[in-house]
Amino acid sequence: MFKPFEKISKQNFLIMVGLQVFFILLVWQLSPIGLIPQPTHVLSALGQLLGTRLLIDNLLVSLLLTLQAMLYSILITLVFSYLSVIPFFHSVAQFIVKCRYLTLTGLIFIFTLLTKDGSQLKLSLLIFGIVPFFTTSFLAVILRIPAQEYELCQTLGYSRWESLYEVIVIGKADQVFEMVRQNFAIAWMMITMVEGLNMSEGGIGALLIKYNKYNDLPHVIALQAIIFGIGLFFDYLLGLLRHWLFPYTMAHKK
Amino acid sequence: MTPYTKTEVLLQAKDLQLSYGNKCILHDINFSIRDIIRPGLQQGQVVSLVGRSGMGKTQLFRILSGLQKPTSGSIIIRERKPAEVSPGSIAVFQERAVRPGDMGVIFQNYYQFGWRTVRQSLLLAARRNKLLEGKEEDTMLQYAEQFDVIDILHRYPSQLSGGQQQRVSIIQQLLKGANFLLLDEPFSGLDVCVLDKVVELLQQVSLSDELKTLIIVSHDIATAVAISDTVFILGRTKGVEGSTLVRSIDLIERGLAWQKDVRREREFEETLEEIKACL
Ligand SMILES: Nc1ncnc2c1ncn2[C@@H]1O[C@H](COP(=O)(O)OP(=O)(O)OP(=O)(O)O)[C@@H](O)[C@H]1O
Ligand SMILES: [Mg+2]
Numbered sequence: 001m002f003k004p005f006e007k008i009s010k011q012n013f014l015i016m017v018g019l020q021v022f023f024i025l026l027v028w029q030l031s032p033i034g035l036i037p038q039p040t041h042v043l044s045a046l047g048q049l050l051g052t053r054l055l056i057d058n059l060l061v062s063l064l065l066t067l068q069a070m071l072y073s074i075l076i077t078l079v080f081s082y083l084s085v086i087p088f089f090h091s092v093a094q095f096i097v098k099c100r101y102l103t104l105t106g107l108i109f110i111f112t113l114l115t116k117d118g119s120q121l122k123l124s125l126l127i128f129g130i131v132p133f134f135t136t137s138f139l140a141v142i143l144r145i146p147a148q149e150y151e152l153c154q155t156l157g158y159s160r161w162e163s164l165y166e167v168i169v170i171g172k173a174d175q176v177f178e179m180v181r182q183n184f185a186i187a188w189m190m191i192t193m194v195e196g197l198n199m200s201e202g203g204i205g206a207l208l209i210k211y212n213k214y215n216d217l218p219h220v221i222a223l224q225a226i227i228f229g230i231g232l233f234f235d236y237l238l239g240l241l242r243h244w245l246f247p248y249t250m251a252h253k254k
Numbered sequence: 255m256t257p258y259t260k261t262e263v264l265l266q267a268k269d270l271q272l273s274y275g276n277k278c279i280l281h282d283i284n285f286s287i288r289d290i291i292r293p294g295l296q297q298g299q300v301v302s303l304v305g306r307s308g309m310g311k312t313q314l315f316r317i318l319s320g321l322q323k324p325t326s327g328s329i330i331i332r333e334r335k336p337a338e339v340s341p342g343s344i345a346v347f348q349e350r351a352v353r354p355g356d357m358g359v360i361f362q363n364y365y366q367f368g369w370r371t372v373r374q375s376l377l378l379a380a381r382r383n384k385l386l387e388g389k390e391e392d393t394m395l396q397y398a399e400q401f402d403v404i405d406i407l408h409r410y411p412s413q414l415s416g417g418q419q420q421r422v423s424i425i426q427q428l429l430k431g432a433n434f435l436l437l438d439e440p441f442s443g444l445d446v447c448v449l450d451k452v453v454e455l456l457q458q459v460s461l462s463d464e465l466k467t468l469i470i471v472s473h474d475i476a477t478a479v480a481i482s483d484t485v486f487i488l489g490r491t492k493g494v495e496g497s498t499l500v501r502s503i504d505l506i507e508r509g510l511a512w513q514k515d516v517r518r519e520r521e522f523e524e525t526l527e528e529i530k531a532c533l
Binding site for chain 2: 157
């Protein structure tokens with residue numbers, strides 16, 4: 001268990017993780033830090049949250065917004081990434097990548113002027129925030145493609161457009177899932193921020209801010225746990241979907 | 255000895271030169287491959303390109319395949335004119351510079367698209383071949399049967415053994431329908447039994463069409479010589495940077511081509527020694 005590259009069975013791994021989590025919760029429960037609520041308090045807050053419609057409603061609002069933003073972001077990212085192998089669009093794609101360094105907060109005013117209402121503002125801010133990260137991931141995938149993949153296309157007599165289609169569009173379709181998976185965390189993080197801007201429609205971010213305002217730490221941590229859990233769930237779901245849709249990502253020598 | 259004649263030039267390399275920056279890799283490479291005709295047979299051509307490691311075999315291979323532009327010089331191939339270009343014309347052949355896609359290329363590591371099953375990869379190639387229109391599937395299955403990959407058609411490349419990958423690559427390039435088949439180190443990493451099978455298979459391919467021409471790049475001199483009709487040797491000349499063809503050996507003249515048990519002959523051994531001396 002303490003040897004580098006040692007392989008352990010899935011079952012043993014799960015047992016180990018279980019013990020580690022239990023140990024941390026135990027230390028947390030027994031440690032005397034007064035301000036931070038203990039796991040039992042968080043648990044009861046969690047129970048209370050799960051019992052109300054408040055959580056479900058706000059969660060649905062957030063999830064819907066995230067999924068919507070992700071969908072648009074994927075489309076925009078793919079279009080620009082596919083085109084990035086054309087010199088004319090390469091610069092555009094590079095610029096999008098660099099937009100990661102723009103902070104959203106500074107752009108809120110401009111976006112407010114450009115959009116009709118609060119939900120549009122949230123959506124466009126999210127998309128603007130996510131696309132650079134998606135594009136960065138996907139361009140890295142395209143850059144890593146070995147010359148051989150294109151050369152095989154050439155020997156098969158493919159035109160350049162056909163090569164683009166075979167190697168990048170078809171060949172890297174599974175990587176779209178990986179890209180979403182890797183950057184889901186960022187989208188999830190931005191949603192809490194964006195929802196703070198327009199609290200009227202609610203959402204898990206709005207809820208979080210409300211609890212923070214009242215210094216209701218058990219509820220804040222419980223919400224965090226829920227956000228964390230949903231993140232993990234989507235991570236798992238996307239991985240599963242990828243293997244299911246693209247069986248070759250699982251193919252190993254038999 | 256069997257009667258034969260060498261007729262038209264099928265491929266010609268003219269003054270090939272390749273440098274990276276100031277570093278000359280290949281210089282003054284000239285050779286041609288002629289159509290060999292044997293009465294009563296569909297005799298293709300098998301040419302070996304041998305040389306020590308680092309002599310530029312792979313670079314020459316890439317130039318021949320059209321994937322790499324030489325610094326100067328050219329590769330001219332003769333091809334059947336498409337029917338629509340010259341209806342009713344007597345000259346059925348035309349000469350032109352090689353382009354990527356003209357040659358069947360089998361890379362050293364038998365790369366295949368990782369996201370395509372064997373079946374899909376083979377069909378992709380078959381659909382490129384106008385002569386197979388309407389019977390892509392049948393032809394593919396025929397080859398798969400013949401080359402013993404019928405049971406693995408549903409697998410992905412990462413699930414294949416090295417030998418299987420090689421056969422898939424060969425079938426793929428055969429389905430594409432090119433007359434020229436370039437192979438980089440087809441004998442490396444194979445055990446003795448599989449090696450015999452590959453040799454047999456290549457011979458089969460060379461006898462499948464009058465114009466089929468195999469160009470084999472290898473440092474397994476014995477195996478390469480045993481199935482070839484011509485050997486080109488890449489080597490250095492004193493005082494000059496880069497490699498060139500230092501020797502070419504016509505194995506037909508020596509009576510060493512197209513023989514099953516050629517390895518047992520004394521002249522075969524002598525030829526091997528001669529080649530080794532040139533390396
Ligand atoms: N991209 C490159 N830039 C500069 N030099 C290169 C490049 N590629 C290959 N070379 C040089 O060209 C020479 C020939 O390389 P090549 O791969 O063709 O050798 P080879 O005969 O195929 O050797 P081996 O039998 O080991 O495969 C080598 O000296 C190599 O260092
Ligand atoms: Mg080589």
